[in-house]
Amino acid sequence: MNILDKIVADKHKEVELRKSIIPVQQLENSVLFNRQGNSLAEALLNSDTGIIAEHKRRSPSKAVINQKVSVQDVAIGYETAGVCGMSVLTDGKYFGGSLDDLILARASASMPLLRKEFIIDEYQLLEAKAYGADVILLIAAVLSRDEIKSLSEFAKKLSLDVLLEVHNLEELEKSIMPSLDMLGVNNRNLKTFEVSTDVSKELSKHIPDDFVKVSESGISSIEAIKDLQQYDYKGFLIGENFMKTENPGQSAIEFLKALQS
Numbered sequence: 001m002n003i004l005d006k007i008v009a010d011k012h013k014e015v016e017l018r019k020s021i022i023p024v025q026q027l028e029n030s031v032l033f034n035r036q037g038n039s040l041a042e043a044l045l046n047s048d049t050g051i052i053a054e055h056k057r058r059s060p061s062k063a064v065i066n067q068k069v070s071v072q073d074v075a076i077g078y079e080t081a082g083v084c085g086m087s088v089l090t091d092g093k094y095f096g097g098s099l100d101d102l103i104l105a106r107a108s109a110s111m112p113l114l115r116k117e118f119i120i121d122e123y124q125l126l127e128a129k130a131y132g133a134d135v136i137l138l139i140a141a142v143l144s145r146d147e148i149k150s151l152s153e154f155a156k157k158l159s160l161d162v163l164l165e166v167h168n169l170e171e172l173e174k175s176i177m178p179s180l181d182m183l184g185v186n187n188r189n190l191k192t193f194e195v196s197t198d199v200s201k202e203l204s205k206h207i208p209d210d211f212v213k214v215s216e217s218g219i220s221s222i223e224a225i226k227d228l229q230q231y232d233y234k235g236f237l238i239g240e241n242f243m244k245t246e247n248p249g250q251s252a253i254e255f256l257k258a259l260q261s
């Protein structure tokens with residue numbers, strides 16, 4: 001079993017437990033459920049920088065990254081930096097995140113928020129809405145085409161943007177459908193943890209123009225972004241590069257200043 005299989009097996013158990021604790025109706029009745037969302041896809045299309053900055057305490061590939069900062073301070077710093085959106089990891093077991101992180105980020109900032117999660121069930125989309133997300137991630141490596149279709153169509157009914165993540169051509173070809181807003185290429189192989197932005201460059205020509213292109217993981221320099229922009233990428237998801245510093249918000253401020261100069 002690789003790490004992704006383990007995460008998904010645990011996620012199935014976790015989601016069943018969560019469903020038994022918080023019924024759907026309670027999620028639908030929550031204050032944020034009917035909030036008008038902000039589109040990350042639109043923010044990326046209207047930006048010259050396209051940064052999506054992530055809150056990530058730890059990860060299977062890097063163990064501890066930053067357990068000290070508060071998610072509120074990080075959200076305020078990222079918004080001050082002028083990022084297009086913030087990705088909030090909500091998985092507890094492998095990333096040290098939670099839905100509380102999402103709601104605290106929502107309370108601190110108005111930018112689009114991505115619920116970064118291993119989504120396998122519609123219930124998680126209702127949670128995303130109830131805890132203040134604007135965008136959800138679907139990972140092609142763990143979903144069939146039919147699952148991607150039903151989850152993305154349900155997300156659109158909830159007015160959530162959909163970022164579909166792929167790592168190779170096979171995943172991309174099985175996933176293309178109109179209910180997706182953004183196509184993300186993860187430069188990290190989630191089974192081996194190898195990282196290379198060449199993956200984004202190679203797949204870019206296969207992504208139809210109707211989707212906003214996002215390059216994810218292993219991005220830590222202005223040069224890498226300028227290079228990926230040549231391949232028509234509009235969004236750049238950056239986690240560790242900011243989170244490994246003492247003040248991720250300040251790091252994002254400096255990074256965006258350098259990117260714009």
Ligand SMILES: O=C(O)c1ccccc1NCC(=O)[C@H](O)[C@H](O)COP(=O)(O)O
Nearest residue numbers: 059060061190216217218219238239240
């Ligand atoms: O980051 C990991 O180790 C990881 C392992 C298994 C599944 C997912 C994983 N990461 C999720 C992400 O895609 C990244 O957090 C995100 O793209 C940011 O990457 P980075 O800038 O390299 O922190």
